[in-house]
Amino acid sequence: MSRICVVDDQPLMRDSLSETLRRDDHTVEAFENAADAVERVVCGEFDLVLSDLKMPKMDGVSFLRTLRSRGCDTPVIMMTAFGSVATAVEAMKLGAFDYIGKPFEADAITVQVERALQHGRLKSENEALKASLHDLARPRTMVGDSQPMLQIRRQIAQVARSEATVLISGESGTGKELVARAIHAQSRRTDRPMLCLNCAALSGNLLESELFGHERGAFTGADRQRKGRFELADGGTLLLDEISEMALPLQAKLLRVLQEGEFERVGSSTTRRANVRVIATTNRDLEQSVTKKRFRGDLYYRLNVLPIHLPPLRRRGRDIRTLVDHFLKDIAAHAGRRHLNVTGDAYRLLEEYAWPGNIRELENLCQRAVVMVNDGSLTSEVVRGWLQSAAASLLTPLQLRPGRMLEDMERRLIEDVLAQNNGHRQRTAKTLGMGVRTLGMKLKKWREEAEAESGRAGVMRPHAPEPALAGAG
Numbered sequence: 395m396s397r398i399c400v401v402d403d404q405p406l407m408r409d410s411l412s413e414t415l416r417r418d419d420h421t422v423e424a425f426e427n428a429a430d431a432v433e434r435v436v437c438g439e440f441d442l443v444l445s446d447l448k449m450p451k452m453d454g455v456s457f458l459r460t461l462r463s464r465g466c467d468t469p470v471i472m473m474t475a476f477g478s479v480a481t482a483v484e485a486m487k488l489g490a491f492d493y494i495g496k497p498f499e500a501d502a503i504t505v506q507v508e509r510a511l512q513h514g515r516l517k518s519e520n521e522a523l524k525a526s527l528h529d530l531a532r533p534r535t536m537v538g539d540s541q542p543m544l545q546i547r548r549q550i551a552q553v554a555r556s557e558a559t560v561l562i563s564g565e566s567g568t569g570k571e572l573v574a575r576a577i578h579a580q581s582r583r584t585d586r587p588m589l590c591l592n593c594a595a596l597s598g599n600l601l602e603s604e605l606f607g608h609e610r611g612a613f614t615g616a617d618r619q620r621k622g623r624f625e626l627a628d629g630g631t632l633l634l635d636e637i638s639e640m641a642l643p644l645q646a647k648l649l650r651v652l653q654e655g656e657f658e659r660v661g662s663s664t665t666r667r668a669n670v671r672v673i674a675t676t677n678r679d680l681e682q683s684v685t686k687k688r689f690r691g692d693l694y695y696r697l698n699v700l701p702i703h704l705p706p707l708r709r710r711g712r713d714i715r716t717l718v719d720h721f722l723k724d725i726a727a728h729a730g731r732r733h734l735n736v737t738g739d740a741y742r743l744l745e746e747y748a749w750p751g752n753i754r755e756l757e758n759l760c761q762r763a764v765v766m767v768n769d770g771s772l773t774s775e776v777v778r779g780w781l782q783s784a785a786a787s788l789l790t791p792l793q794l795r796p797g798r799m800l801e802d803m804e805r806r807l808i809e810d811v812l813a814q815n816n817g818h819r820q821r822t823a824k825t826l827g828m829g830v831r832t833l834g835m836k837l838k839k840w841r842e843e844a845e846a847e848s849g850r851a852g853v854m855r856p857h858a859p860e861p862a863l864a865g866a867g
Contacts, residue, residue, distance in 0.1 A: 396511050399440040400424040401431050401457065402473070403449045407496075411444065414500045415507065428457035436466045438625075438666050442510050444503075447474035447481060447493070455481065458488045464664070465609055465619035467517070469510040473498075518628075536572055537720045538713030542705045546573065553700045554580035559652060560673040561637075561697045563680070564704030566825045567752030570675040571635060573702060578631040583671060586630030589623045594639035595820055595830055602644055603660050612661025624657055624668040637674040637697065638683055639829055642690065649693045672697070678827055707749040707756065714745045717753065721760035722772075731764050739774035747781050751825065805840055808833070 398420050402408045408424040415422045425431040428445060429452045435443055443461075447454035454472050461468065472485045475496035485493060491510045494503060536547070553560055554577045562570045571590065578588040591604055599613065607622030623632055634640075640648065651657045652672060656665050674697050683689035707714070718736060726733045749755055759780060763772050812822045823833045 396441040397421045397439060398507070399431055399435055399443045401428050401443065401449070402446040403427060404446070407446070411503070414503060418504060418507075428452040428454070432457070432460055435461060435468055436464050436664055438468070440468055441514055442507065443468055443470045444507070445470060445472060447472050447485065455485055455488065458485055458490055462489050465662075469514045471506055471510055535720070536569070536576060537717050538710060539716065540710045540712040542710055543713060546702065546704065549702050550576050551580060553577055553702065556700060557671055558699040559671070559697050560700045560702065561680075562673065562675045562702045562704065564677065565706050565752055566677045566827070567754030568704040568706060569753050570704055571633065573704065574633045574673045574675065577673060581631070581671070583630050587627050588631040588633065589627045590633040590635060591623050592635045592820070594636040594823055597831060598641040598644055601640065602647070605648070606657045606659050608660035609662045612659070616661070622659065624651060624670055625666065627670045628668045631671045631673060634672060634674045636676060636824060638676045638678040638680060638689060645690045645693050649690065649696060652696050677824070707752045711745050714756070715741055717756055718744060718760060721757050722764060725761050725764045729764055732770065734763055734767055734772050735770060736772045737774060740772050740777045743774055743777045743781060805836075808836065
């Protein structure tokens with residue numbers, strides 16, 4: 395059932411057209427003049443507009459021009475008995491979907507309306523698909539039959555039946571996004587879009603624009619109107635990854651959307667509505683963040699309606715063999731390599747390791763094995779060397795300077811985690827539980843210090859990776 399706006403100054407035409415559309419199970423609201431309809435249409439209350447071309451006060455062309463100037467892209471069909479072909483063409487140039495001449499048969503307008511509604515649906519679906527293209531990598535599967543995983547699957551099945559918000563917590567690399575996707579796939583919204591947004595990857599202003607959209611000219615670089623994730627995910631699910639990184643002022647705006655379903659685009663005072671289920675993830679203790687005034691308590695309780703906590707991989711020892719076999723087979727198939735055999739001793743070493751990077755670290759090790767092992771068998775000798783190397787990077791003695799010991803310890807930890815993530819800043823920041831911009835500023839500071847020191851000493855000293863490398867991926 396679609397929502398249709400009819401604008402015509404002739405009462406007989408308004409009533410007749412409204413009755414025809416209602417017989418086709420559409421919800422119809424009729425207006426005598428276009429000026430009364432503008433605000434309602436701009437707010438997104440209708441899926442289609444049927445407007446007369448020649449009307450007093452505001453004619454159809456002016457009505458259409460006003461809608462488009464305010465960023466409204468709702469399909470519009472013009473109806474005319476008086477307008478010339480030139481006027482109809484002008485309306486088409488302004489973005490009218492089509493026009494139809496009066497008088498018209500009921501069947502003709504029914505066909506025209508269905509075409510316009512189908513066009514609008516396809517356009518919305520296309521925008522949602524574009525927004526989530528980066529998520530269309532090879533599909534991921536939940537793997538494991540340990541007791542913790544069986545419990546998680548039961549929770550997913552229960553939570554999926556609800557429309558309430560979900561808060562998924564757990565260490566970095568435990569598969570929080572995968573659980574969110576499983577919830578969406580089993581929910582009533584599965585045929586609608588699921589969009590994702592990493593709250594740690596964007597500054598406050600950019601994050602607000604990504605969430606709620608913006609109007610043309612709202613800020614430097616906003617050269618066109620843009621819908622945000624809430625609009626694009628209407629009817630579906632929005633995953634807010636690492637919600638703890640969201641700035642406090644933006645948390646207040648998110649709270650309003652969760653409570654009222656209303657928001658405004660950046661640079662606009664027009665209130666819009668969206669029916670979106672929110673799933674949030676965090677690798678931090680949000681209760682502690684609330685205590686320290688780093689996260690709003692009211693937002694935390696609004697998000698934490700249906701909590702799911704993911705256990706670290708070290709508590710899922712029974713799943714490690716299954717995960718290793720799955721990753722090796724999957725990665726080999728996509729890389730065009732043959733499947734590796736894993737020796738019993740190698741399995742035992744993998745099961746005894748603590749996996750500070752959780753499933754992500756295990757997957758990276760399997761990817762390395764597929765590329766580096768050429769004799770078809772992953773042995774304990776190879777695995778031991780890789781695991782000892784990973785552990786050693788965190789255990790090598792530090793050179794601490796008096797008065798700057800905490801800074802030196804922090805720098806060493808960041809450089810080690812950066813190396814484990816092959817210089818990828820976003821993954822490193824996520825693992826460490828800090829913002830990407832904060833990480834970038836620290837790396838820049840240390841690089842400049844190292845360059846200044848090397849200039850004084852006349853030699854190059856090792857330092858954090860260059861930004862070009864650290865931002866790769």
